[in-house]
Amino acid sequence: MHFFGKRVLVTGGAGFIGSNLVDRLVEMKASVTVLDDLFTGDLNHIQYRDQIQFVEGSVTDYKLVEELVGDSELVFHLAARNMIVSTKTPYLDFEVNARGTFNVLLACRRRGVKRLVYASSVSVYGNPRYLPINENDGYNILNPYAASKMTGENYCQAFYETYGVPVTIVRYSNVYGVKQSPANPYCGVVAKFFHQVMRGEAPHIHGDGEQTRDFTYVDDVVEATILAALSPRAEGETFNVSTGIEISVNELAREILRVCGRDLEPVYVDRRDIDNIRRRVMNIEKIRKVLRWIPTVTLREGLRRTYQWLQTAHQPSGQMEG
Numbered sequence: 001m002h003f004f005g006k007r008v009l010v011t012g013g014a015g016f017i018g019s020n021l022v023d024r025l026v027e028m029k030a031s032v033t034v035l036d037d038l039f040t041g042d043l044n045h046i047q048y049r050d051q052i053q054f055v056e057g058s059v060t061d062y063k064l065v066e067e068l069v070g071d072s073e074l075v076f077h078l079a080a081r082n083m084i085v086s087t088k089t090p091y092l093d094f095e096v097n098a099r100g101t102f103n104v105l106l107a108c109r110r111r112g113v114k115r116l117v118y119a120s121s122v123s124v125y126g127n128p129r130y131l132p133i134n135e136n137d138g139y140n141i142l143n144p145y146a147a148s149k150m151t152g153e154n155y156c157q158a159f160y161e162t163y164g165v166p167v168t169i170v171r172y173s174n175v176y177g178v179k180q181s182p183a184n185p186y187c188g189v190v191a192k193f194f195h196q197v198m199r200g201e202a203p204h205i206h207g208d209g210e211q212t213r214d215f216t217y218v219d220d221v222v223e224a225t226i227l228a229a230l231s232p233r234a235e236g237e238t239f240n241v242s243t244g245i246e247i248s249v250n251e252l253a254r255e256i257l258r259v260c261g262r263d264l265e266p267v268y269v270d271r272r273d274i275d276n277i278r279r280r281v282m283n284i285e286k287i288r289k290v291l292r293w294i295p296t297v298t299l300r301e302g303l304r305r306t307y308q309w310l311q312t313a314h315q316p317s318g319q320m321e322g
């Protein structure tokens with residue numbers, strides 16, 4: 001796969017997944033522009049930052065979005081406020097995740113982009129009735145973040161059906177890996193556990209730890225996202241992107257302790273208001289069949305790579321928000 005100088009816009013390209021995507025796109029010879037307001041993003045995470053154009057700004061600024069979309073053949077829309085921020089400030093969540101996505105779509109329509117890939121989330125399924133979750137299973141919106149991500153999806157679908165904007169939706173699940181900084185107070189549970197264990201503290205588990213998730217290594221997510229942009233068969237489609245393997249938070253904590261070579265007993269603390277999903281794992285048959293994508297990084301290997309990166313690139317320090 002090559003991009004041969006194709007002009008690509010990545011919103012949220014300084015973020016965890018975005019920076020991994022940007023580096024991969026540069027390696028594949030794309031000409032990359034990043035739009036990011038650095039809310040959680042960090043330019044230092046883009047290894048090839050000298051080889052891209054970086055624009056500090058917001059997807060809520062329609063004029064700027066249209067100007068940048070105008071120069072691009074492909075758009076990856078990853079900019080978003082995360083679940084914790086969304087829960088605390090639903091107004092900002094709406095502005096960025098819903099209106100920002102609307103802006104990107106409007107600009108893509110006006111400027112005739114060849115493909116828009118929208119990063120959505122497993123959160124839209126809420127507490128699923130059946131496992132593993134299929135793409136066309138019912139939605140169950142349990143928090144403002146899920147509502148805004150779903151709103152983005154709905155507009156993608158509407159713009160595809162009504163105006164023929166070539167969109168592809170990818171629904172990610174619990175992504176972890178290199179460049180997910182524990183310094184970011186909103187990072188996921190994997191980075192949080194590493195942060196605690198590498199400081200010699202026991203991992204703090206909310207609830208009984210038997211809640212399950214589908215932890216997916218970032219390199220796999222990046223490959224799926226790129227295939228979603230390039231494959232003619234992906235146009236107008238929605239894909240689950242995950243491992244399809246259900247792992248409990250207790251198992252995750254054990255694996256992280258093992259990778260770090262620590263012998264510590266987890267500490268169990270109260271559930272938070274966002275911990276209302278008991279079990280979750282997605283079915284990835286569709287993306288396997290249509291895009292011929294399969295995840296290649298096991299949990300153990302992904303955690304090993306993450307630990308290695310944390311040891312060399314990032315020394316955890318300071319207290320984090322829970």
Ligand SMILES: NC(=O)c1ccc[n+]([C@@H]2O[C@H](COP(=O)([O-])OP(=O)(O)OC[C@H]3O[C@@H](n4cnc5c(N)ncnc54)[C@H](O)[C@@H]3O)[C@@H](O)[C@H]2O)c1
Nearest residue numbers: 012014015016017037038039040041058059079080121175
């Ligand atoms: N990490 C996961 O497990 C996960 C799971 C499901 C979906 N997603 C989706 O993937 C995408 C990337 O998530 P991530 O984990 O890399 O999060 P992240 O917070 O690291 O990245 C989001 C990026 O968007 C930027 N941003 C926020 N508001 C912006 C605005 N108004 N304008 C421009 N940029 C803005 C941030 O500064 C950051 O660089 C998001 O759309 C998220 O909803 C992530």
